[in-house]
Amino acid sequence: MRRAERRLKTALARLNEFRDREGIIDPRKTADATQALAGRIRDELVRADTELATLKHYMRAEAPSVKMLEARIQSLRDQLGSVESEVTNKERSRSEVLSRVMGSYERLESERTFAEKAYQHALEALDRSRMNADRQQVYIASFVQPSLPEESLYPRRLRSVVIALFLCTIVWAIGAFTVQTVREHL
Numbered sequence: 001m002r003r004a005e006r007r008l009k010t011a012l013a014r015l016n017e018f019r020d021r022e023g024i025i026d027p028r029k030t031a032d033a034t035q036a037l038a039g040r041i042r043d044e045l046v047r048a049d050t051e052l053a054t055l056k057h058y059m060r061a062e063a064p065s066v067k068m069l070e071a072r073i074q075s076l077r078d079q080l081g082s083v084e085s086e087v088t089n090k091e092r093s094r095s096e097v098l099s100r101v102m103g104s105y106e107r108l109e110s111e112r113t114f115a116e117k118a119y120q121h122a123l124e125a126l127d128r129s130r131m132n133a134d135r136q137q138v139y140i141a142s143f144v145q146p147s148l149p150e151e152s153l154y155p156r157r158l159r160s161v162v163i164a165l166f167l168c169t170i171v172w173a174i175g176a177f178t179v180q181t182v183r184e185h186l
Helices: 002-022 027-058 064-088 098-140 157-185
Strands: none
Touching: 002 098, 027 064, 027 098
């Protein structure tokens, strides 16, 4: 159990060190949030493109609304590129990109999960061992303290010898009486 506990503490410490070093609590959630943001920007970009196409049908290209919408579309494209580069761009100014950080994080996370399971199994085994020991202790527990006898009570040798002699005497007397009776009748 102690070994499993040390393994779990080590895995948690390595995971915390990773989080502190990278500045990301959970890269999976960060990547999901980034992808969701990129999806919203794409939706906004499609709407803006549609709106621009509609405006160009009845307005000139130099109209202020068209220019403003084109600037907004360009801004959305830049923003989309920036958001997507957080996930996969290799030349990102951040220490590492999310796609590379995910590998390290998943390895550390799986080690933590295995360590937690091993710790839980060790705790369960310890509980089972304690219950087994408690159950076996019931058989070992003494209810009356043993002591050495001062004088043996059984078998009562003298009494047994006297009873045997008495019975033999009675059998002899009956036999003798029977023999005497037979001799008198003959």
